Each structure stands twice: as structure tokens, then as C-alpha cells.
Amino acid sequence: xxxxxxxxxxxxxxxxxxxxxANYMYEKSSVKGVGYRSLEMVISTQSGYEGQKLVEKxxxxxxxxxxxxxxxxERQPLDMACEWANGYPMDYINFTSEQELEYMPVSYQTGTYxxxxxxxxCVQNYKIGAVLTEMYTHAExxxxxxxxxxxxxxxxxxxxxCNGVLEANINSNVIGVAHIGWISRDPESxxxxxxxxxxxxxxxxxxxxxxxxxxxxxxxxxxTCGEISVDWLPCV
Numbered sequence: 001x002x003x004x005x006x007x008x009x010x011x012x013x014x015x016x017x018x019x020x021x022a023n024y025m026y027e028k029s030s031v032k033g034v035g036y037r038s039l040e041m042v043i044s045t046q047s048g049y050e051g052q053k054l055v056e057k058x059x060x061x062x063x064x065x066x067x068x069x070x071x072x073x074e075r076q077p078l079d080m081a082c083e084w085a086n087g088y089p090m091d092y093i094n095f096t097s098e099q100e101l102e103y104m105p106v107s108y109q110t111g112t113y114x115x116x117x118x119x120x121x122c123v124q125n126y127k128i129g130a131v132l133t134e135m136y137t138h139a140e141x142x143x144x145x146x147x148x149x150x151x152x153x154x155x156x157x158x159x160x161x162c163n164g165v166l167e168a169n170i171n172s173n174v175i176g177v178a179h180i181g182w183i184s185r186d187p188e189s190x191x192x193x194x195x196x197x198x199x200x201x202x203x204x205x206x207x208x209x210x211x212x213x214x215x216x217x218x219x220x221x222x223x224t225c226g227e228i229s230v231d232w233l234p235c236v
Contacts, residue, residue: 023045023073023074023075024073024074024075025043025071025072025073025074026071026072026073027041027069027070027071028069028070028071029067029068029069029070030067030068031064031067031068032064032065032066032067033064034062034063034064034106035061035064035106035108035113036059036060036061036106036113036115037058037059037060037061037064037067038058038059039056039057039058039059040055040056040057041054041055041056041057041069041071042054042055043055043071043073043093045073045074045075045091045092045093045152046075046091046126049126050126050127051075051091051126051127051152052073052091052092052093052123052124052125052126052127052150052151052152053122053123053124053126054071054073054093054095054121054122054123054124054148054150055120055121055122056069056095056097056120056121057118057119057120058099058117058118058119058120059115059117059118060101060103060115060116060117060118060119060139061103061104061105061106061113061114061115062101062102062103062104062105062106062117063101063102063104064100064101065100065101065102066098066099066100067098067099067100067101068096068097068098068099069095069096069097069098070094070095070096071093071094071095071096072092072093072094072095073091073092073093073094074091074092075091076090076091076154090127090151090152090153090154091151091152092149092150092151092152093123093148093149093150093151094148094149095121095123095146095147095148095149096145096146096147096148097121097144097145097146098144098145098146099119099142099143099144099145100142100143101117101119101139101141101142101143102140102141103116103117103139103140103141116137116138116139116140116176117136117139117140117142117176118136118137118138118139119134119135119136119139119142119144120133120134120135120136120137121133121134121135121146121148123148123150123166123168124150125150125151125152125164125165125166125219126152127152127153127163127164127221128152128163128164128165128166128184128219128220128221129184129185129186129200130150130164130166130182130183130184130185130219131166131182131183132148132166132168132181132182132217132219133179133180133181133182134146134168134170134179134180135178135179135180136172136174136176136177136178136179137176137177137179138176138177139174139175139176139177140175140176141173141174141175141176142172142173142174142175142176143172143173143174144170144171144172144173144174145169145170145171145172146168146169146170146171146172147168147169148166148167148168148169149165149166149167150164150165150166150167151164151165152164153221162220162221163221164220164221165219165220165221166217166218166219167216167217167218167219168182168215168216168217169215169216169217170213170214170215170216170217171213171214172212172213173211173212173213174207174210174211174213175209175210176208177206177207177208178205178206178207178208178211178213179204179205179206179207180204180205180213180215181202181203181204181205182201182202182203182217182219183199183201183202184199184200184201184202184219185199185200186199186200203217
């Protein structure tokens with residue numbers, strides 16, 4: 001009887017530990033108006049250089065014609081088994097931002113605000129060594145829709161499952177400066193590179209002026225993350 005009580009106590013402690021380790025975060029907002037805005041969102045699903053990270057910052061003055069943001073994030077215990085076939089992630093972040101902003105100076109009794117729009121987004125997936133940056137500065141006009149999902153799966157050595165995904169769909173019109181880029185690196189450091197991480201891919205684009213931008217970015221931990229799609233009629 002005493003042994004059974006000890007076993008039940010251990011199981012209860014394990015369940016409490018798992019419940020305490022799981023974090024779920026959700027925010028949905030809609031803002032319209034005229035004035036000065038300062039926004040900062042910082043999300044981390046694991047401590048240190050692990051899991052998924054997202055930082056969104058926006059500042060500027062003028063007309064906020066439309067600003068909608070939806071964020072969902074969850075942290076799962078590190079020892080959870082991989083269940084990619086059932087769509088069960090270890091940890092994930094889903095982020096959608098729809099913005100339409102116009103710059104103009106505004107004055108109030110508290111002071112004058114004269115800052116063009118700045119919108120910066122950085123998403124890091126440490127599980128697969130992938131990072132995405134979308135940034136607009138000195139923007140007189142910014143209209144954009146950005147959808148990002150990043151997730152990591154606890155891939156067991158004996159289970160051929162996807163270990164992580166970072167995907168982004170960007171559609172924007174900007175008068176100002178735009179910077180969009182991504183990097184893919186080996187999550188494991190290399191002794192041959194003196195402790196650095198091997199870089200597999202990089203794409204960086206900087207634009208200044210009036211531009212319409214459309215980008216779809218897909219960074220997978222391996223090809224088992226989803227159906228492989230290859231363009232059979234590429235450009236030459």
C-alpha cells in the first residue's frame with residue numbers, strides 16, 4: 001500500500017510538472033486612430049537559445065487606418081514525444097499582422113510627435129537554425145499583411161519525423177525603406193569551423209523608394225515536414 005502511494009505521488013508530481021511547464025499565449029487586437037503609436041511584443045517558447053522566438057516592434061506618428069494583430073504561442077515540455085503525423089508540435093508561434101499606416105506629424109499638449117513609421121519583425125527557430133527578418137523604416141506609407149508560423153518538434157532518434165518549420169507569407173506596399181531576409185544554419189556547431197555554425201542558405205533584400213513586395217519563405221528542418229513541391233517549369 002505504501003509503495004502504491006509513493007508511485008501515485010510520483011505520477012502526480014510529474015503531471016503537475018508537465019502542467020506547469022506548458023504555457024499558452026494568445027492576443028488579438030484591432031487599432032484605428034490618429035496619433036503616435038509605440039508597440040512591442042516579445043515571445044519566447046523556451047529559455048535561452050532554444051525553441052521559438054518572436055519580436056515585433058512598431059513606432060510612428062500619423063494615421064493608423066488599420067492595425068490588426070493576432071498572436072498564438074504555446075510551449076510544450078522538452079521530453080514530449082514526436083507526433084508529427086498527428087500534427088502535434090513541441091512548441092509553436094502563429095503570427096498575423098495586417099497594417100495600413102500613413103505618416104504625418106501630430107501635436108498634443110504633451111508635445112509634438114514627428115516620426116515616420118518603423119515596423120520590425122524578427123522570428124527565430126533555434127530547432128532548425130532558421131531566422132526571418134521583415135523591417136520597414138522611414139515609411140511614409142505602409143500597407144502590409146504578414147503571416148508567419150514557426151514550430152519545433154521533438155524528433156526522437158528512432159522516429160523519422162519533421163523536427164521544425166518556419167514559414168512566412170509577406171505582401172506589402174511601402175513608401176520608404178524595406179529590408180527582408182532569412183538565414184538557414186546548422187543547429188549544431190562544427191569543430192571544423194571552430195565552434196561556429198555552418199550556413200546553408202541566405203537571402204537578404206534591401207529596397208528604398210516605392211515598392212510592392214510579395215514573398216513566400218519556407219524553411220523546413222527536413223523534407224518530411226510536408227509535401228515536396230517542385231516547379232517543373234522553372235525560369236531560364
